[in-house]
Amino acid sequence: MAEEEFEIGDVTGSFDIKGFLFKLLSYWWLFLGSISIGLFIAYYISVRKLPIYEMKSMIEIKDNSNPLFTSNTSLTFNWGGTSNKVTSTIIVLQSRTHNERVVKNLEYYIDYLKMGEYQLVDSYGNTPFKIEQETSAYQLQNQLFKVKILNEKEFTLSFEPELPFNGTFYNYYKEDDLTKPVDSLNFSKKYKFNEPIHTHFFKGKLKKVDLKYWPSDGSEYFFKFSSLNGKVSNYQNISAESEKSSSVINLGLRGNNKNRIVDYLNGTVNELSKLMLEEKNLFATRTIQFIDSMLIDRGEELQMVQNELDEFKTERNIFDLDAESTLLRSRLTSLDNEEREIIRSIDYYKNLKEYLQNKTDYSEIPAPTVSGIEENSISLLVQQIIQLSNRRNQLSYTAQEGNLSLVEVDRDIEAIKNVLLENINSSLKLLNNDLKRIGKEVMKFEEQVRELPQDQQELLKIERRYDLSRATYDLFLTKKNEAKLIKAASVSDIKIIDIAKDTGGGKIGPNNQLNYVMAILFGSLIPLLFIFVIVLLDNKINNPQDIEKKSNIPIIGVIGKSPVANNLAVLKKPRGAVAESFRAIRTSLQFTFKQGNDISASKVIMCTSSISGEGKTFTSINIASVMSLSGKKTVLIGLDLRKPKIFDDFGINNKIGVVNYLIGQTSLEDVKQNSGFTNLDIITSGPIPPNPSELIISDRMDEMIEELKKEYDYIIIDTPPIGLVSDALNIIKHVDTTLYLVRQNYTKKGMLEIINEKYKMGEINNISFVMNFFEQKAKYGYGYGYGYGYGYGYGYGKYGDGYIARDKKKSTWSKLKRKFKS
Structure with a gap:
């Protein structure tokens, strides 16, 4: 089996990759649910995501020298070569100052919105009006104004502020803000298009725009004054790229509204062309300004001399x-x-x-x-x-x-x-x-x-x-x-090769396929991590391999989950899978008995475990049952003097038992009880004594075992857990073999250290593990036949038909009810 070494803290072990994969398969429903939730979330997000478009334009930077340029009229200058001009142009296009001018020219700090299927969407270029604000007015920022179209001439302007209301106003021409109180928050009034509007929140007019299709009466639109700096920051991410040693610059911009993107790309190119022409004419402009100032002084001086000359000629009569x-x-x-x-x-x-x-x-x-x-x-x-x-x-x-x-x-x-x-x-x-x-x-x-x-x-x-x-x-x-x-x-050095234009395409997002792929990945990753943590923290025995890794003691058999309500699995369903498992153990026990000198002598078998609840009584009863069914005279002794059990399953009383014999109150014949089944007698534990350990090590105990050996072929002893009390250790000297019970998904791996240590020290010999309550399911990391025991569902499948009685399959609803109850 593939294994991978790992070390966490002070615990060093091996990671069972194959078992982990089977564990994953057992939680298929968790993966299915997690992926389904992820896909639903991806769908929910995808249908609400606005489309993303990318528009492009192309310009060329050229050295358009002035045709009137001569060495004597040198009022212009070259920027130092095309490559430097391209680099400088890209820097200008992405600069805050340039984009601020473009945003202000286009008034992109005004948002035009309309309610879409799930949310407000940008309706720039598709609204029947355009905002024309007063240059001296302070407009309310970051609040929605609703415009309801009544007809082609009238509309209703209303305002219901979003809370908390901060009352911040901004003048986009002075670039100044202020906070001022308002008399009333809610507002609604009817206006005509192109009519001046003066309210506490907005001053300006809604100019009517001629659309190809006028919206129906009752259509609602919204507009909002946003932060100028915020809008400028959004548009600074315009892409401007140029091939090496090329004078061509490719411009690109992404957004949710193609009209807005197209206008911005063309607007930024026009502003750039204007700026570069101003820079190119800067020398001439400043020269003209300088000359104008000089002409004023020289004109005054010339006029003074002219007047003086005329006056002199007149006075002296000299011309x-x-x-x-x-x-x-x-x-x-x-x-x-x-x-x-x-x-x-x-x-x-x-x-x-x-x-x-x-x-x-x-x-x-x-x-x-x-x-x-x-x-x-x-x-x-x-x-x-x-x-x-x-x-x-x-x-x-x-x-x-x-x-x-x-x-x-x-x-x-x-x-x-x-x-x-x-x-x-x-x-x-x-x-x-x-x-x-x-x-x-x-x-x-x-x-x-x-x-x-x-x-x-x-x-x-x-x-x-x-x-x-x-x-x-x-x-x-x-x-x-x-x-x-x-x-x-002079002409601008900007040559437009391709203007930005909506040609019907340009959609680049959202990438819904990626969303679904990520949903599947994360939907799988979450349960994967969850199961990995479960496996990593799992310290219980889940399959026979776990026992083999933790101990050198052999496994003699694997017992499945009993379908019978009580512990009489073999007697109630002798052809069932569980009964066949015990028959397999019975066969294997014959090889352990061969270690003795007298094969035909009576054999003593002890069943014990680490803690209570691992199936000692269940195994003891059914080992005794399978031995009796083989025609061997068998006696089952309940030596768990602290927690008596056996009597309930056979419907006998526990008033007189081993304890009464050990303290000398009664004879051995008096404590024997008939089980109701052929070849099987029962000796219950009897009343709970104050000193169980002392009774077990007494001489009467030795005498009882010796007497029973004379009468019975097999003596099966049910003992207390060896990990809790020492009673079982005191009985070992009487037994020929010991069955040590391990229950699937119940016994902890660390509990095997107790029996391993005693086995290593030689305190216990001729001992074998029996794995109880085994379900051959992938969630325990063991989804295939093991080789211990027989029966349908334990390695034989349909080939067991006719030989092994199948247990009635439970419905899916019953399984679910049982899962929820557990």
């Missing part, structure tokens, strides 16, 4: 410069413009240097071209550091400080900043040299100006200032138009 003055004006204006550009570049470099040294966010650096700087290296480095700064801001949505990606970006920013500072210092030296050169040339021409008439000198100075202001104003105006042109010509 034009002469030829020499005009030539000097042209040369000085050219130098002034060049000097102004150099000074503007120097100022930009100084401001940029200070910005780099004192700031940490470099995303708002003005474009170098605004200040007239055309050096490609400077423009490129500024674009790169802005790009990295924006990328860092994107990563900071999801990554914490110390993240490897942030550390890498910071390292790149620091490297570019150092290079940029070196280039700025070098450019400042060159610009200062150019500024000195121009100053010298200006001084030379100004000496020539001083030789002109005074009016010409004054007019020339004013016109110089006017030309300088005009040139500066025109420069900024040109740059602004250039930035606007670039911004207008």
Whole structure:
């Protein structure tokens, strides 16, 4: 038999795998019930689970450079390659900030519901109305509002709060909440569609939506204002995946309402496209804002000079410069413009240097071209550091400080900043040299100006200032138009390949098959564990194998459960299975008797056990009966002086018995009683004595046995349990063989240690086990024939027909009644 060693605590033994499997089979009804309950629960859950859909869309990230881009109009920048843009885009799509914008734009914090077969279901896209709330109003959160459609124009709005009512209100535009008391909880009123509604709980209107099929009158819908942050968290699990080295991103989202999923996927792509276009035009936008502020100052300056020039010409009656003055004006204006550009570049470099040294966010650096700087290296480095700064801001949505990606970006920013500072210092030296050169040339021409008439000198100075202001104003105006042109010509880097669309499929759950499989698995596991614990904790003898594992004492026979009401199983049903089992034991006993010197001599057989209730009296009576039926003169002695029993089964009295003989009150012939059956006499125990042990070891006991041996072929002795009292041990010297009773599912394994120890020490010899009350059922781990005893149901089955009388089978109802009673 397959066995597996195990050790638990201090108990070491072997695990009977085959017996355990038979045990499992015996509890088939428990498995069937547990699995049935599991399947019912799985069905109950499955029919109430809402369907789960998954919708998808596909976009591509491209480098759509501005067609008007030149080295002189560089107001846009590249994010550093397509792969980096894909990574940044995925991070943005899953960021809280981006999803919050989408949820707010789509107003997904408003739930539209309708009662389904078992529960409220999401009816977004299928309701005959849409909520339009007042932007300044605080709406009641997490409470259901019921809308009952009366007709195509009217409805009833009612509110019955779910308890406990907390009265939390939220403004989704200000993102502010408050708790305030309300005058009355229950509310119901009739309104018209598109009519303003002002209640304590809701302020807004229900705009009518044209549906293909208008719901029937009396249809009920619900809406609820949910937590904004909670909704944003739900949509942050949008899946965004891209193949390696691919610019294509696959978007996916799961939910219970296909319309809601489709709108969200398309909404998030539109918001992303808008965001990326804003990021792409950020340089141009900020340049325009900077130029607008400069144009205001330069416009005021130009107007002041214009007024001064007009006033001077009017007062002095001078309208034009002469030829020499005009030539000097042209040369000085050219130098002034060049000097102004150099000074503007120097100022930009100084401001940029200070910005780099004192700031940490470099995303708002003005474009170098605004200040007239055309050096490609400077423009490129500024674009790169802005790009990295924006990328860092994107990563900071999801990554914490110390993240490897942030550390890498910071390292790149620091490297570019150092290079940029070196280039700025070098450019400042060159610009200062150019500024000195121009100053010298200006001084030379100004000496020539001083030789002109005074009016010409004054007019020339004013016109110089006017030309300088005009040139500066025109420069900024040109740059602004250039930035606007670039911004207008920019397109988003998002290309939609597949929009999200309900094509009729998309259902991915619930996985009801998995639910049923799990129900079967768990339904089987629970009884399996239950039976395993029962087997593990079972310390009782359940089959002959348990005896063989615990003792070296042989098993002489196995007795089944008797169908007879009393202990006279052999005499009442001599052709029954139990009677055949005792005949088998009788046959086996002949081999044990051969150990003696005189085979024909009278034999003494003692029946004992560990404790009371294991079948000593039953076995004694039936061993005596089967011996008498074989024609042997037999006497059955009740030597259990403490708990007399035998007399009831034979209908005789117990007034006089062994005790009376042992104390000398009567003769041996007087204590013998006829059983009513041929060849079988009975000697009962008699009155219960105060000193049973002393009587058993008395000389009178020896004399009684010797006298009985002269008259009877077999002397069967029923004794007290050897595990409780010593009476049986005192009788052993008189017996030829001992039958030690073990009752199935009653005798504990540890009880065999007593008899094992006495057998090992030689106190008891020529002893055999008899297993009593044996039911050959799988729940005892022994569902097959053993080889001890005979009879239907004990290894012979239908082949016993005609030889062994079958016991009447009990009905299933009788078995169930008996099981419940037990």
